[in-house]
Amino acid sequence: MIQALLISIVLAQGYAPPRQGQDPLDAEREARVQRIGKLLRCAVCQGVSIADSPASMARAQLDKVRELVVEGKSDDEIFDYFVARYGEWALMEPRKSGVTLGLWVGPLLLLAIGIFLVWMNTSKNAAPAQPAVVASPETEKPAEDEYLAKVRADLEKQ
Template identity: 60%
Template structure:
């Protein structure tokens, strides 16, 4: 009977440091096919190892970073990119949060700039007024004086 897991295979031998740095950098940008939002450089899955081996192979063949990214996108679609490309509708993902922060800051600034106008008018002290008019309280105060 065979096991439930893929037999562990070591990755292919690392390349020269400069090239290997590119392999790891590209590996961080590509999503592992069998994991949950983990890059192929970070995942211990055999599928991720196989994909990282492929990145290493393509780097050693002298392919450019863009060619290697294109190779994976051609197979797994844009899904494979952990960072969506900066184009078209994807800009919303990049700029949406910034717009929200800017909008929030704008609202806060407006509130800070005009506090006396609104704050001065509404919180007219409501408690002392009825007390002052209360005849019993006035009587008690007179007694105490």
């Protein structure tokens, strides 16, 4: 019988009980809470924000945001509260300064280089207009539909 009891105990206990959070604020302030919550990382989860995480601790952190909002703190002051505890790790959106600047600049740089390369490698002297259909005397199977090309040519005659 000891065994028989064990199984029900295993199922009934040993779990973190989910705890209910505070009720939301009025619509306008709650929207701000949710927006800020999206930008703060849950301390006990795996890379989700405190607004997204179903974990109880995330709800406690979101309640803290509510509390700070009610106290009339600015967004930056609220972020600073969490950064003071967890460092920049707490920010879902890395700062556009310091070590994380590269994240923002790198892709833009690459984009610029890419567009530059495309610009360099395509011909600049705009060739006189010519229908695409004549341009490729392909003998291999057509990648372009010949009827479509014809439509284009027709269009041009108009």
